[in-house]
Amino acid sequence: MIQMRHITKVYEKGIQALNDINVEIGRGEMVFITGPSGAGKTTFLKLIYAETKPTSGLLFVGGKNVSSLASRDVPYLRRRIGVVYQDFKLLYQKTVFENIAFALRVISLPSAEIYKRTIKVLNIVELTHKKDAFPHQLSGGEQQRVAIARAIVNDPVLILADEPTGNLDAGMAANIMNFFMETNHQGTTVIVATHNKEKALKMGTHVIHVDSGQIVG
Amino acid sequence: MIHPQTFGYFCREAMINFKRAGAMTYASIGVITVTLFIMGIFLLLIVNLRLAQDVLIKKASIIVYLKDGLPTETIQSIQTNIGRQVNQASQIIYVSKQDALEGFKKELGQQEDILSGVQGNPLPAYFEIKLTPSKRFSWERLKKIAVAIEGMEGIEGVDYGQKAVEVIGTITDVVRMFIIGIGFILGLATLIIISNTIELALFAxxxxxxxxxxxxxxxxxxxxxxLLEGMIHGLISGILSIGLLWLIYHFGLLKTLAANPIFLFLPQMEFISWQMMSILIVSSGxxxxxxxxxxxxxxxxxxxx
Known part of the structure; x- marks a missing residue:
């Protein structure tokens, strides 16, 4: 699914985020990227959804060379990737339903199809009864489930989550992790970045530990 | 090809932006309307200057004054030569010294006495050429004919209303230059205002x-x-500015002109053409x-x- 070959990322003013990263992530894997704040976890994910370009090295996502992807092809890459954030990134003036449908509307899907798919994912994240609520009327865990629903509504082959449980209490965090596990069981590749190495190790899956921009185990 | 559903989405989003910007939207439309209105005033001016020039040219006649004491054959040959310069439909009328004096006396009417102190006949004989110009007849063509006639033998002078037409021509040229200059500045102002308004919508x-x-x-x-929002800004401003211009033209300008007899000599006035209005609206969009x-x-x- 993902191949990184000697990936180095240096931001402006010489700030080095990643240094000579070599990683192979297979299709259908569940992977945790762990490491302290500023270790390069976010940059790792940003490279995959083409929010930033590597300074050097080669990056393949689903067989496509993303390191030299043209700007006009970026939207099409992102339609195959679902991204979930720590701060949810929901639109607060839109309802739960609209927030999820938004991801389909902007890729010009027909209305009937948008409705069908949105209802389906609302079911999966168990928020059908809250579909007309606004995000500020929901708990943190519920908001994150809306964000997950938006990420999976497009049937992505890959889900990236950047500290998805960082703002949640332990119970809700576990609940959210379960959603990712379930999605992974359906065959979707899931990559979760977290600073909590112990929890990641407990999940018993592929864990990549980064520190100061390098893989340390 | 954009799907109707997608186009509907674009329109809805544009309208949402429009409403959200609120006072900013009205302010920007107001300023652009005034900007375009100023542009419109200059266009109106140029249209009417052109019209005046056109009327003058279309009414044009050339008076060819002859030197005194020319033999009849010379006068006839001059008439033939003039006939070669103008088109067949034009009338060439010969007015002899005597006829000129009679005509002048008739014009003076009761004040004919003025001429009692004048010895002999001071007026020259002349040809009056009444041109029947074609649609494409231009000032340049008129000038060319006049100059050709002036160069003939036995001609004292030629009068073809050159002063009036030339003055209007100069004014038209100056206004045109001004429009280009001011149009550039006003266009730039419009661009900046719309660009700023959209930027606020983008930040929101x-x-x-x-x-x-x-x-x-x-x-x-x-x-x-x-893009749609920016276009709507431009189009609305364009339409409003033309509406404003029309109101001022009909209820301000024409009423004032009609009420003041000094303006009676002015030829018919005209509003800017449909084409020009469309161009103004489309270009603001x-x-x-x-x-x-x-x-x-x-x-x-x-x-x-």
């Missing part, structure tokens, strides 16, 4: 745009509602789009380093 929806990018919306999909595109360009610049 920054999060939405970011999420759109993340879920794979193409840049054009993101841009369209804002285009400026709106362009303004939008400018702010979008800076806003959506990929931060993919």
């Amino acid at each position: 929806r920054q999060d939405e745009i970011e999420i759109m990018k993340l879920v794979g919306a193409t840049p054009w999909f993101i841009r369209c509602p804002y 285009f400026l709106g789009c362009l303004g939008s595109l400018l702010s979008l360009h800076y806003f959506l610049k990929s931060n993919r380093e």
Whole structure:
């Protein structure tokens, strides 16, 4: 699914985020990227959804060379990737339903199809009864489930989550992790970045530990 | 080809932006309307100057004054030569010295006594050429004919209303230069105002745009509602400015002119043509789009380093 070959990322003013990263992530894997704040976890994910370009090295996502992807092809890459954030990134003036449908509307899907798919994912994240609520009327865990629903509504082959449980209490965090596990069981590749190495190790899956921009185990 | 559903989405989003900007939208439309209105006044001026010049040229006649004491054969040959210069439909009338004096006396009427102190006949004989100009008859053509006739033998002078036409011509040229200059400045102002308004709309929806990018919306999909909004700004301003111009023309200018007898000598006035109005509206819509595109360009610049 993902191949990184000697990936180095240096931001402006010489700030080095990643240094000579070599990683192979297979299709259908569940992977945790762990490491302290500023270790390069976010940059790792940003490279995959083409929010930033590597300074050097080669990056393949689903067989496509993303390191030299043209700007006009970026939207099409992102339609195959679902991204979930720590701060949810929901639109607060839109309802739960609209927030999820938004991801389909902007890729010009027909209305009937948008409705069908949105209802389906609302079911999966168990928020059908809250579909007309606004995000500020929901708990943190519920908001994150809306964000997950938006990420999976497009049937992505890959889900990236950047500290998805960082703002949640332990119970809700576990609940959210379960959603990712379930999605992974359906065959979707899931990559979760977290600073909590112990929890990641407990999940018993592929864990990549980064520190100061390098893989340390 | 844009799907009707997608187009509907663009229109809805544009209207949402429009409403959200509120006072800013009205302010920007107001300022652009005034800007275009000023442009419209100059267009109105140039249209009517051209009209005046046209009327003068179409009414033009050439008076060819002859030297005194020319033999009849010379006068006849001059008439033939003049006939070669103008088209067949034109009338060439010969007025002898005597006829000229009679005519002048008739014009003076009761004040004929003025001439009692004058010895002999001071008036020259002349040809009056009544031109029947074709539609494309121009000032240049008239001038060319007059100059050719003036060069003939036995001619004292030629009068073809050159002063009036030349003065109007000069004014028209100056106004035209002015329009180009001012049009550029006003166009730039419109562009900046619209661009700023759209930028505010973009800032207000920054999060939405970011999420759109993340879920794979193409840049054009993101841009369209804002381009539409800019275009609506321009179009509304264009239509309002023409409405304002028309009101001022009909209820201000024409009424004032009709009420003051000093303006009676002015030829018929005209409002700017449909074509010109369309051009004004379409170009303001285009400026709106362009303004939008400018702010979008800076806003959506990929931060993919």
